[in-house]
Amino acid sequence: MKELTPKRVADSRVEQIQIVLSSHINGAGRLFGGQLMEWIDIVAGVVARRHSNHNTTTASIDNLQFKEAVYLNNTLVLFGKVTYVGKTSMEVQVDTYVESLGGSRKMVNSAHFVMVALDENDHPTPAPTLILENEQEEADWKAGERRNELRRQRRLEQY
Structure with missing residues (x-):
């Protein structure tokens, strides 16, 4: 089997920008949650592909909480990075911000994906x-180890 070359977090980092269009809006006048989920999943997939040099699949998503409303014509900025690696899986963190025309940002969501x-x-x-x-990457790794253990425990408990 071919020896794998370790990679830095920076090697697979991704930034994606989206402008929210009318086709992205739900009946309440806000960004449709499924649309944000699609964009986040794409970012996580690109990060994992860059890290692994392989096609990947989404195995799980830990959390999807909306902390800030997103409206028509808002600019969204999504940042993705690898935080933890198992044998075949990678934990990818995707942080999403709504950006004002003046450049200030408010957190919309932070999610952790397990990509294989x-x-x-x-x-x-x-x-x-x-x-x-x-230190930040080491802290992210330690938190990823903890989340990985929690995922393992949930599988054992069939939760």
């Missing part, structure tokens, strides 16, 4: 380890 690297037969394949370069 897939080989050419769509079977899980090993992902490169993660090089941690600063």
Whole structure:
């Protein structure tokens, strides 16, 4: 089996910008939650593909809470990064902000995805380890380890 080269968090970081259009708005005049979910999933997928150099699939999403309303013509900024790596899985954090015309930002959502690297037969394949370069990345890794353990416990409890 080919030796995998470890990667830095910065190697797979993603930033995506969206302008909210009328087709993205729900009946209450706000951004449709499913639309935001799609954009976040795309960002997480690109991060995981860049990290693993493979196609990936979404295995789970930990949390999707809306902290700020998003309206027509708002600018959304989505940031994605790898925070933790298992054998074939990668935890990807995607933070979403609504940005004013003046450039200030308010947090809309922060979500953690578990993405799995897939080989050419769509079977899980090993992902490169993660090089941690600063205290924030180390803290993200430790938090990712904890979330991974909580996910494992939920599976055991069938929760």
